[in-house]
Amino acid sequence: MTALAAEHVTLPVLGRLAPHASRVDQVAHIAEAARQIRLQDLKLVHYAGAGHIGGDFSAIDVLATLYGAVLNVTPENVDDPERDRFILSKGHVAGALYTTLAAFGFLPVEELATFLKPLSRLNGHPNRNKVPGVEANTGPLGHGLPIAVGHALSARLDVSPRRTFVLTGDGELQEGSNWEAMMAASQYGLDSLTVIVDRNRLQQGATTRETNDLDPLDAKAAAFGFAVVEVDGHDHGALLDVLSAVPHEPGKPTFVIAHTHKGHPISYMSNNVAWHHKVPDEAQLQQALTELDRAQAQQKQDEVEQASTPTNAEGRPA
């Protein structure tokens, strides 16, 4: 296997659409970003010989939606105190985060070639002091949600409209610190806070059900005082609608259960517990790249069909 090198970095810089772009255009933009991020991330993990591809692929659609169309965070305002905050609590999907940040211009695309290399700032878990756009040095699980609650409290003290989004894994919710933070979020009525759970139902070596079942997760979050929304975590349009519409109940923090599949949409990875941190070999890489191309063709066809469906003023199917 050759080492990760500049020639393996093919990611285009996508940037953001204008705020007034139609929903159809936004969704298409997010879809293309997610596809490009997956293509690139596959190569990162393959050539670096390490990474968390399964969790990367379950989270990429959420990341692409947030950075592509939801967050008020761009390379230009990345130091603005009034920017929205996104905290990646599941820090082990750093490869997906770096690729997303590169796709939206926060760091040079060429730098992805240094992923996991000695002295690279692109460590296996993100470092906010080194990588622009990273808000917290995560990696140990159950840290992001308390940090997000603290930031949401700061926004409230400042009477600022800035929002806080945090993406957690589902297995990660077995850490008690999350529930401590959820109680505080509810006590303080932090409706600028949105928790997104990457509900892929798999943890490192088994299903969440076999390990420490989280269900009924919706009822638990509701009992902790959150407005709970469930969404297909790979449906860009649905994600855009849900994440753009927060808070879903005034006075309550939002808990988005994003139903996902680890390794989505690669046939041999999807929903397969073995792919938590397995590395695709050359044949598997080629197959995955081919499958992503086919998925794109299918998606284009779907878009053509969708475009012929009448829509209302907001761009949603009438």
Add this chain to the structure above:
Amino acid sequence: MTTTSTTTPAAAPITGPISEQPRFDCRNAYVETLADLAEHDHRIVGVVNDSVGSSKLDAFKKAFPDRLINVGIAEQDMVGVAAGLANGGRIPFVSAASCFLTARALEQIKADVSYSNRNVKLCGMSPGVAYGELGPTHQSIEDIAWLRAIDNMIIVVPADPVETAAAMRWAAEVDGPVFVRVSRMSVPQVYADDYEFVPGRAITVRDGDDVTIISNGTILWRAIAAAEQLEAEGISTRVISMPTVKPLDTEAVIKAARETKGIVTAEESTRAGGLGGAVAETVVAEHPTRVTILGFDEFQPTGSAGFLIDRAGMSPEGIADAARRLVR
């Protein structure tokens, strides 16, 4: 960070033995200073784990009801929330019993505060053996050793109310992680009212050239009392106050190793990994000499803080004995 040590200008003008001076609860200086800082800087907030009363923050809560964040009995959340508040530009002073703050939230201190380099002030209340009778679960003799191992963490152990207030004012100014121990044990005033805290700077509170005692926190006055006894016997004793355990004033330590016959360290924490360990690491590398480390070794039995400190050999007599053994 190391600066030249100064000789005595910072010492309080006292007459008579230090053990007979009036004593003060440093928590009062802590809350008065925090309220004053908050009055002048809107970024300052308190963060507590239900520890409003034990931190004496009732008045602060009344004055700044929105700026005392009480997350409930949840230390991991408390420190994470502080890191998030700092992300939003606030300066959180986390105020909680040192045993729970440092043990329960150690990973949040490491990852969310130190490694993330967040501007969070961790105030370990009632540390060491302050909760003597409550037993080893509530005693916090390990906190210094735990935090010393973490990169990017300044550790301050003030010795009296003046130094507590000065350290807090400095902590509010500096952008980065700081841990300050705030004792509930009453101590005499050691420093003059105009004392200025400088991080990483030792203060020679008594000069001498036979033997050196290095101490801080609630043990410093006992070290001064020991020096008074030794002086009466003709043993010239240098007492160095080392409020900053990390970064250590290595220059002052090396100078003492060179100029006196040996060093006694005395502190209200474990002998492993505390101030004594830091001094010994420096001495071994730079100028090997004898170092006697006083502190705690075991889970402590029931007893008042004063009883436990005396029992560990840190009564003025105990510290003086350790010093005598080095000069003999």
